[in-house]
Amino acid sequence: MAEMTLIQAITDTMWSEMERDEKVFVLGQDCGRYGGVFKATAWKSQEDGSPDQSEKMYDRFGPLRVLDAPLAENAIIGGAIGSAIAGYRPIAEIQFMDFIDCAMGHIVNQAGVMSFKTNGSWCCPLTIRTPFGGDIGGGITHSQSNEAWFCHAAGLIVMTPSTVEDAAGLLRTAIRCDDPVLFIEHKKLYRSVKGEAPTDPDFMVPIGKARIHQSGSDITFVAYGNMLIRAMEATRILQKEGVSVEVIDPRTLWPLDLDTIVNSVCKTGRCVVISESHSSYGFSSEIAARVQEGAFWNLLSPIRMISAPDTPYPFDPAMEKAYLPSVETILKAAKGAMEND
Numbered sequence: 001m002a003e004m005t006l007i008q009a010i011t012d013t014m015w016s017e018m019e020r021d022e023k024v025f026v027l028g029q030d031c032g033r034y035g036g037v038f039k040a041t042a043w044k045s046q047e048d049g050s051p052d053q054s055e056k057m058y059d060r061f062g063p064l065r066v067l068d069a070p071l072a073e074n075a076i077i078g079g080a081i082g083s084a085i086a087g088y089r090p091i092a093e094i095q096f097m098d099f100i101d102c103a104m105g106h107i108v109n110q111a112g113v114m115s116f117k118t119n120g121s122w123c124c125p126l127t128i129r130t131p132f133g134g135d136i137g138g139g140i141t142h143s144q145s146n147e148a149w150f151c152h153a154a155g156l157i158v159m160t161p162s163t164v165e166d167a168a169g170l171l172r173t174a175i176r177c178d179d180p181v182l183f184i185e186h187k188k189l190y191r192s193v194k195g196e197a198p199t200d201p202d203f204m205v206p207i208g209k210a211r212i213h214q215s216g217s218d219i220t221f222v223a224y225g226n227m228l229i230r231a232m233e234a235t236r237i238l239q240k241e242g243v244s245v246e247v248i249d250p251r252t253l254w255p256l257d258l259d260t261i262v263n264s265v266c267k268t269g270r271c272v273v274i275s276e277s278h279s280s281y282g283f284s285s286e287i288a289a290r291v292q293e294g295a296f297w298n299l300l301s302p303i304r305m306i307s308a309p310d311t312p313y314p315f316d317p318a319m320e321k322a323y324l325p326s327v328e329t330i331l332k333a334a335k336g337a338m339e340n341d
Contacts, residue, residue, distance in 0.1 A: 028093030
């Protein structure tokens, strides 16, 4: 297995699936000739994992399978849904998740409920890829974490990879799934995370199965995206202080692998949930409520939630640093949980 970046694993997986199945195609703003704003639809990797810039995805598959769409999220998703119910497997890219609300009606009222409202006569094998999250200086409209919107919508599967291996396995699962999948990618991780990508062209990660990145016995961390990286940093510091941390990445935000999380908290007795979404009515709130219900009698201290404040995302880099959960705030919450038995 070659070491590559997370964005390269995403590109390679799409490329592989397009070669395997001619019904798979890509569409989105700047996806074609330009190769995408993050170059997700540009070059596949070489043997050493680096991009092979001799041929773009657009050159390999042509303009009918790597479509440049207008700057119109509603049109991108609407066209993708129509293609999906006609038998294709579109991968629609929304350039930034902040603008996905422009296609909310199509995603929630059409794609998500297509199978239900047609009594199973139609399915909607649609994958929507979109970057989310901050820590890149993107400001108010290029940094939000709106994943909770879609976890609340019936019929949608919501995935987010935090490692190269999971990027490949989850995306392949999404593309081959007969139900609509929102595949959200933390843009900070695109080139800051590296790892070995599976060479098996059929490698898939199951829907609704969390990943235990590290086993522990004193406290449970639940985190995903860039917050998983910070949770792991805090874990290494706590380990040096004699605290054993279990770190869980949900991978599939919906359906959620609640059993793995609850079983972990029943073992450790303490839980810290970390995400970039807003603190009120967010994804962290849901996990905290479910853990309280499932592990109440095993809790040794209150569940801690670390999230972004209920304000718009800041422009100023210094404010952005204060806005996002940090390693220091994770450590403070963990130590508070350890002391409050």
